Amino acid sequence: MIGFLIQWPTILTLIMFPILVWMYKKLAKSEEREVLAEFGEEYSHYMETVPRFIPRFR
Numbered sequence: 592m593i594g595f596l597i598q599w600p601t602i603l604t605l606i607m608f609p610i611l612v613w614m615y616k617k618l619a620k621s622e623e624r625e626v627l628a629e630f631g632e633e634y635s636h637y638m639e640t641v642p643r644f645i646p647r648f649r
Contacts, residue, residue: 592608592615596608619644623643
């Protein structure tokens with residue numbers, strides 16, 4: 592989404608950016624609940640080791 596702002600810097604994209612971030616965060620949490628219900632402890636361990644949006648480089 593940051594790349595989209597760089598590629599197409601308009602007032603509309605600046606307004607939509609925080610809205611889209613909020614919507615994607617909400618969607619990700621909803622999908623995590625669904626997958627957690629289906630896979631349980633295995634996915635819980637995965638969530639502890641893998642970040643949600645921004646990867647960690649070690």
